[in-house]
Amino acid sequence: MEKVEYNLDQVDLQILRIMQQNARTNNADIARELGMAPSAILERVKKLEHKSVILDYHTQINPDALDQKMLSFIFIKSHDNIGDQRVGLLLAKIPEVLEVHDIAGDDGYLIKVRTSDSGGLVDLMRNTLSQIDGIISTRTTIVLETVKESHKLVIPNS
Amino acid sequence: MEKVEYNLDQVDLQILRIMQQNARTNNADIARELGMAPSAILERVKKLEHKSVILDYHTQINPDALDQKMLSFIFIKSHDNIGDQRVGLLLAKIPEVLEVHDIAGDDGYLIKVRTSDSGGLVDLMRNTLSQIDGIISTRTTIVLETVKESHKLVIPNS
DNA sequence: CATACCAAATGAATATAATTCAGAATTTAC
DNA sequence: GTAAATTCTGAATTATATTCATTTGGTATG
Numbered sequence: 001m002e003k004v005e006y007n008l009d010q011v012d013l014q015i016l017r018i019m020q021q022n023a024r025t026n027n028a029d030i031a032r033e034l035g036m037a038p039s040a041i042l043e044r045v046k047k048l049e050h051k052s053v054i055l056d057y058h059t060q061i062n063p064d065a066l067d068q069k070m071l072s073f074i075f076i077k078s079h080d081n082i083g084d085q086r087v088g089l090l091l092a093k094i095p096e097v098l099e100v101h102d103i104a105g106d107d108g109y110l111i112k113v114r115t116s117d118s119g120g121l122v123d124l125m126r127n128t129l130s131q132i133d134g135i136i137s138t139r140t141t142i143v144l145e146t147v148k149e150s151h152k153l154v155i156p157n158s
Numbered sequence: 159m160e161k162v163e164y165n166l167d168q169v170d171l172q173i174l175r176i177m178q179q180n181a182r183t184n185n186a187d188i189a190r191e192l193g194m195a196p197s198a199i200l201e202r203v204k205k206l207e208h209k210s211v212i213l214d215y216h217t218q219i220n221p222d223a224l225d226q227k228m229l230s231f232i233f234i235k236s237h238d239n240i241g242d243q244r245v246g247l248l249l250a251k252i253p254e255v256l257e258v259h260d261i262a263g264d265d266g267y268l269i270k271v272r273t274s275d276s277g278g279l280v281d282l283m284r285n286t287l288s289q290i291d292g293i294i295s296t297r298t299t300i301v302l303e304t305v306k307e308s309h310k311l312v313i314p315n316s
Numbered sequence: 317c318a319t320a321c322c323a324a325a326t327g328a329a330t331a332t333a334a335t336t337c338a339g340a341a342t343t344t345a346c
Numbered sequence: 347g348t349a350a351a352t353t354c355t356g357a358a359t360t361a362t363a364t365t366c367a368t369t370t371g372g373t374a375t376g
Contacts, residue, residue: 006223016219023181023215026363028333037355042335044353053223057181058309060214061174065164066311071259073231073268085305092306100305101229110231110299114311141268147243147258148250151216151309153224153272184334186362198325200364 006053011036015044016053017155023057058151068114071143072121076129077108077136087134096124118142164211169194173202174211175313181215216309226272229301230279234287235266235294245292252286254278276300 008016011034018030027045031038048054063069078087085102088109092100099112115121121140129135166174172192176183185203189196206212221227236245243260246267250258257270273279279298287293 006220008223016217016224019217020219023217026333027335038334039336039356040354051223053220054217055220056218058216058218059174059177059181059212060216060309061178061311062164062211062213063311065166065209065211066174066313068311073259073261085303088305095312097306098308098310101231101301102303102305103231104300104302109305110301142262143259143268144262145243145260147246147260147267148255149257151218151256153219153221153226153256154253155224184362185364195326196363197327197365201324 006051008053012044012048012053013155015041015048019045019054020152020155023059060151063114067116070115070117070121071146072113072115073141073143074111074113074125074129075103075106075108075139075141076111077106077138079134079136080107082107087132090132094124094128096120096128164209166211170202170206170211171313173199173206177203177212178310178313181217218309221272225274228273228275228279229304230271230273231299231301232269232271232283232287233261233264233266233297233299234269235264235296237292237294238265240265245290248290249287252282254282254286 014034015030018025018033027038027041031041080087088100088102091097091109091111096113096115097111098114101110103110113121113124115124129138169192173188176188176191185196185199189199238245246258246260249255249267249269254273255269255271259268261268271282273282287296
């Protein structure tokens, strides 16, 4: 783990707040909102990108529109030891697997998976997960309905 | 549930693919890449927004930089009946609660929570969750490390 | 088939925004 | 305090967004 200093000031936080709300807000608008020159904002945004404060600009697409109506969470018990993430890294390579979290307690992972339907989930488990050596067991939780799905972090006021 | 036709053609899918990769890719670049006029792309993007195919443009911020190092998933058993989501909606209002999923089987919810540290999590559970009437029990899963966290859907080739 | 119709694309014109950079202002470190 | 570094401004240039009249292509219809 590297020690990194992020050192965000008030203006940085405001920029992040605006861009987290809408990643396509343009420089000029941000500048107007903060009462600064667009060039200053541009520099700051680039710096935030370089410092890996901003990781990505992402378009959230309606899963229904792409016929990915099914969401599931799967707990996976593995033979991975502490510090080893072989199984985790293999899971991460699967496109339908959106998230892979190494969790405490159970020497296992929690993964988030999107498929078209239950058939797609079964296929994934039969054809892909079963190919991964080191998986001991799985426990699947099916999402009936998503009430909230945000990626917006709480940005401190100061 | 409304019946909606999304009717995405090849060009739409390509646009989505590009924009999912980088939400800040500009119109002109997309147009160049697809060999079309920028104005045509603009129209399509606006239509995708109106049709709610594109839901949001979101900046993914490094949680460490905002001192939100702790990620947890909490299973919540509630008194909500089928079709009722009172507890779910209350959970959704909590800013630290990024996701709320109504899950099958347990008449409960799975929520994703980001806090600064374990103290922040304890605070949240003591001060906020405990205020919600109808929660029967909680089971917390702590994330040691996130191996993958993507929001990119699998976009079909055709 | 010809015609009308609709949806979507082009391309030119205009309005805005991004980007660069020199110089001024501010902050930081000693 | 002062030098060095950082950040800001504002003007100039380049590039992009946006609008819109016109064209194109597909499809239904008499």
